[in-house]
Amino acid sequence: MILKTYTYFIDERGNKLSVFKDFKRYKFLVLIVLILTFANTIGELLLPKMMSQIIDVGVTDQNISYILRLGTLMIGVTLITILVRASAAYFSAKTSMLFSRDLRKRMFNKVNRMTFDETEYFSISSLITRTTNDIAQIEQLVLMGLRPLARAPLTFIGGLFMAFTTSVRLSMIVFVSLPFLAIVLYFVIKVVVPYFPRLQKALDHINLLLRQRLTGLKVIRAFSRDKQEEESFEDANDKYYQIGLKVNKVMQTINPILTLILNLSIVATLLLGVRFVQQGTLSIGALMAFVQYITQVLNAVIMVTRMMTMLPRSVASIDRVKAVLNYPSRSVGGSNVLNEPITSVKAQDLTFYYPDANLPALENLNFSVYKGEVMGIIGGTGSGKSTLLKLFMQFYDPSEGKLLINDQAIDTLNPESVREKISYVPQQNYFFSDSVRGNLFYSNPDASDEKMLDSLETAQAMQFLPKEKPLEKTVARGGRNYSGGQRQRLAISRALTRPASLYVFDDSFSALDYKTDYELRLALQGKLNDAATIIVAQRVATIRHANKILVLENGKVQGLGSHDELMQSNQIYREIAISQGEEEDV
Numbered sequence: 001m002i003l004k005t006y007t008y009f010i011d012e013r014g015n016k017l018s019v020f021k022d023f024k025r026y027k028f029l030v031l032i033v034l035i036l037t038f039a040n041t042i043g044e045l046l047l048p049k050m051m052s053q054i055i056d057v058g059v060t061d062q063n064i065s066y067i068l069r070l071g072t073l074m075i076g077v078t079l080i081t082i083l084v085r086a087s088a089a090y091f092s093a094k095t096s097m098l099f100s101r102d103l104r105k106r107m108f109n110k111v112n113r114m115t116f117d118e119t120e121y122f123s124i125s126s127l128i129t130r131t132t133n134d135i136a137q138i139e140q141l142v143l144m145g146l147r148p149l150a151r152a153p154l155t156f157i158g159g160l161f162m163a164f165t166t167s168v169r170l171s172m173i174v175f176v177s178l179p180f181l182a183i184v185l186y187f188v189i190k191v192v193v194p195y196f197p198r199l200q201k202a203l204d205h206i207n208l209l210l211r212q213r214l215t216g217l218k219v220i221r222a223f224s225r226d227k228q229e230e231e232s233f234e235d236a237n238d239k240y241y242q243i244g245l246k247v248n249k250v251m252q253t254i255n256p257i258l259t260l261i262l263n264l265s266i267v268a269t270l271l272l273g274v275r276f277v278q279q280g281t282l283s284i285g286a287l288m289a290f291v292q293y294i295t296q297v298l299n300a301v302i303m304v305t306r307m308m309t310m311l312p313r314s315v316a317s318i319d320r321v322k323a324v325l326n327y328p329s330r331s332v333g334g335s336n337v338l339n340e341p342i343t344s345v346k347a348q349d350l351t352f353y354y355p356d357a358n359l360p361a362l363e364n365l366n367f368s369v370y371k372g373e374v375m376g377i378i379g380g381t382g383s384g385k386s387t388l389l390k391l392f393m394q395f396y397d398p399s400e401g402k403l404l405i406n407d408q409a410i411d412t413l414n415p416e417s418v419r420e421k422i423s424y425v426p427q428q429n430y431f432f433s434d435s436v437r438g439n440l441f442y443s444n445p446d447a448s449d450e451k452m453l454d455s456l457e458t459a460q461a462m463q464f465l466p467k468e469k470p471l472e473k474t475v476a477r478g479g480r481n482y483s484g485g486q487r488q489r490l491a492i493s494r495a496l497t498r499p500a501s502l503y504v505f506d507d508s509f510s511a512l513d514y515k516t517d518y519e520l521r522l523a524l525q526g527k528l529n530d531a532a533t534i535i536v537a538q539r540v541a542t543i544r545h546a547n548k549i550l551v552l553e554n555g556k557v558q559g560l561g562s563h564d565e566l567m568q569s570n571q572i573y574r575e576i577a578i579s580q581g582e583e584e585d586v
Contacts, residue, residue, distance in 0.1 A: 018325045019138065019318050022102055029095040033146050036088035041154040043081030045162055048292035050074050052166075052285030059285075092146035100139035103321070107131045110325055115395060117355050118329060125208035130324055133203065134317035141314035148303050156300035163293040166286050167276070170269055174297055177265045181301045184257055188250075188308050195247045196316040202240040209233050258302045262295070269294055330355075333394050334412035341501035342405055342421045343371040345392070345532060349401035352391060361387045362555045364401070369548070371501070374533040376543025378576065379552035385536045386427055387555075389506050392534070394418055423500035425508040427536075429491040431479035437471035439490070443498040455496040458523045460516050461489040484511035492520070496527065503528055505535045509542045517542060540577045549573070 023030075050070055058067035111119065111127055119127065163171045213220065213229055220229055269291055276282035350365040362384045369375040377385050390396055391403055394415040403410045405418060423443065431439050440452045452471060456462050464486050465473050479487040488511050495503060509517050521542070524533075537543045544563040551559035551566065551573045559570035566573040 019103065019322050022106070023099060025102075026095050026098060029091055029098075030146065033088050033092045033095065034150055036084050036091065037147060037151050038154060040081055040085045040088060041151060041158055043077050043084065044155070044296065045158045045293075046077055047074060047081075048289040049162065050077070051292075052283070052289035055285030055288060056283045057285075088147055092143060095146060096139050096143040099142050100135055103138065104131060104135050107135065107321065107324060110327075110329070113329060114327075115330055115332070118327065121327075122324065123204070123208065125211050126204045126320075127324065128211075129200070129204050129207050130317075130320050134200070134320050137314050137317035138321065141310065141318075144307055144310060149307050152300040152303045152307075155296050155303075159293045159296040159300065163290055163297060166290045166293060167273075167282055169276070170272060170282075170290050170294075173265055173268050173272070174294060176268075177261055177298060178301065180261050181258070181298070181305060184254060184261075185305045185308055188254060188305065192247060192250055195243055196313040197319070199240070199243045199247065199313070200316050200320060202236065202243055205236045206233070206240055209236055254305070258305060262298045262302060265294060265298055266291060332397055333410070333415040333418070335414060336408065336412050337414050338405065338408070338417040338421060340406065341371075342418075342532060343501070344404070344406055345369050345502065345534075346404040346407070347401070348404065350391075350398055350403050351400035352387065352396065353399045354387075354396075360399070360555055362391075365557055367548070367550050367557070367560055369532050369534060371532050372529055373548070374528075374535065374543075374546040376546035376549040377534065377536045377552065378538070378540065378543060378549060378573070379558075382554075383552040384555040385552055386506055388552075389424075389504055389534070389536060392502075392504060393422065393424060421500055422502045422504060423495040423498040424504045425488075425491050425495045425506060427506040427508075429479060429487045431475045431477070431487070431490065433477040434475060435471060436465065436473045436475055436490070439475050440471075440494050440497045443494045447497045452493075452497055455493040458496055458520075458527055459489045459492040460520050460523070461486070461493050463516075464489075485513070485516065488512060489516075489520070501531050503531055503533045505533075505537075507536050507538060509535075510538050514541065521545070540573075540580050 050073065054067055054070050054074075057063060058070065108131065111131070122130075160171070160174065163174065209229075209232055213233070220226060270287075273282060273287040273290065277284055277287055346368040347365045350362060351360050352362040353360050365388070367375070377388065379385055391398060391410070394410060394413075397411040405413060410418065432442065436456075437449075437452060440447060440455065444451075449471060453462075456465065456470065462470060464482075475481065475490070479490065482490065488508055492505070492508055495505075509520070512520065517539070518541075535543050535546065540563070543549055547562065548560060549563060549566055550557065551570060553572060558572050559566050561569070567577060
């Protein structure tokens with residue numbers, strides 16, 4: 001059983017569990033806790049012996065000076081024991097908190113570097129539970145393991161030794177009690193363990209439903225689905241309740257059983273001890289000391305048993321945290337650092353498959369864009385426009401062909417060095433709960449107020465911001481206090497605040513009216529002459545003045561050229577333009 005428990009802390013190759021691999025950095029604190037726990041145990045073992053001496057010598061002989069002298073010594077030992085125990089509690093708490101802090105940091109860093117499909121593999125709600133609740137469970141395991149679990153074997157061995165030196169015959173009661181305690185321990189491991197992984201999964205499901213409720217509030221209320229959502233949550237909550245109830249029923253039954261075994265052992269000790277006292281083979285003081293020793297020995301075993309009731313839940317949490325930390329994250333890019341500004345972007349037979357996909361999202365793309373040029377990308381929904389931008393941002397590596405940055409394959413370049421040269425406006429804009437200044441700082445921490453105001457002016461964002469102190473205007477989380485078009489202009493302002501050699505706009509003009517779209521494009525013309533610009537758009541008017549336009553359909557290039565050239569030669573582009581009210585320049 002101990003071996004089975006131990007295997008939870010060992011990986012398949014026999015190495016220490018990755019969850020605890022950094023625990024050695026706290027070895028000095030752990031050593032202090034063990035020394036203090038050992039000193040505390042010695043103190044607790046000495047007190048019954050000293051009490052027996054007071055009874056057998058001081059009280060029996062009515063030796064007051066002996067009683068006072070040994071009593072004073074007992075008070076000193078008690079005070080030192082209390083001080084040592086409090087110090088051990090402090091250092092064990094400090095160690096467990098430091099460990100959980102660093103483990104949370106490792107989890108956050110791991111999740112922070114995961115790709116989109118990797119986060120979806122675990123689900124966001126589950127990752128939140130693993131980073132908070134599961135690590136809290138592991139923290140409690142470490143805290144309990146440093147003191148009670150370390151103290152239990154010391155108390156058991158020391159108490160057993162002192163009990164044997166006091167009375168060998170009474171010590172047999174311990175060996176009679178131990179099998180019953182072992183049966184309880186086996187029952188705990190066998191019955192309780194399977195429930196905890198199910199309990200954690202049920203908690204994940206509750207978090208998922210709650211998160212969906214909060215993020216999809218508008219849709220739920222728009223379609224009057226409040227009742228159905230409440231019913232779904234009630235079912236999930238009831239499932240969690242039923243599993244938790246079963247676990248707690250078992251665990252709460254164990255405590256009275258353990259207490260019963262302990263008390264029956266004490267009663268048996270007193271019954272036999274009284275007979276030995278009457279026979280004159282055991283003194284009253286020795287009997288009192290033995291009762292305390294057997295209590296300490298059995299309490300040590302009970303302490304381990306109760307710890308084992310906590311272990312299954314902690315083991316489930318360890319497995320869940322370990323699954324994230326050991327998940328083989330897909331590395332993107334290479335080690336070559338891009339030091340110079342981006343002057344060219346080229347695709348040569350570029351093909352890309354999403355992980356586990358059978359059909360390519362992009363197939364045999366060929367194009368180029370240089371410094372000072374603007375390339376527009378247009379196509380229907382699912383044509384691969386946003387996927388192509390993800391390759392630019394190195395969220396994925398190309399599957400086949402080449403994507404070249406300054407004639408260097410992008411999969412050989414360090415992602416951070418490439419992203420430092422790019423300013424990106426994503427399709428889904430996100431803002432932090434901060435001021436306008438704080439959100440613009442996110443793209444460029446060194447930006448001056450003049451630079452940020454210029455970016456807001458260029459993006460036509462000053463139209464809805466106050467004239468006085470526009471940078472102090474509050475932005476709610478996600479930009480909820482602004483309309484879709486206003487959020488897009490703020491996102492463009494954030495991108496323009498960052499000095500870059502490649503600007504990427506992913507459908508960033510779709511929520512703007514035609515007048516604002518036109519004015520913003522005019523303002524951009526004089527700002528981005530020294531950079532390459534790529535604009536993904538749904539509207540032809542947004543990209544008609546680009547140097548070249550890439551037409552995509554089902555991940556394939558259907559046309560490449562200027563607006564006039566495509567209107568003359570490309571049927572797909574011409575149909576898109578005419579459907580949007582553009583004149584057919586044939």
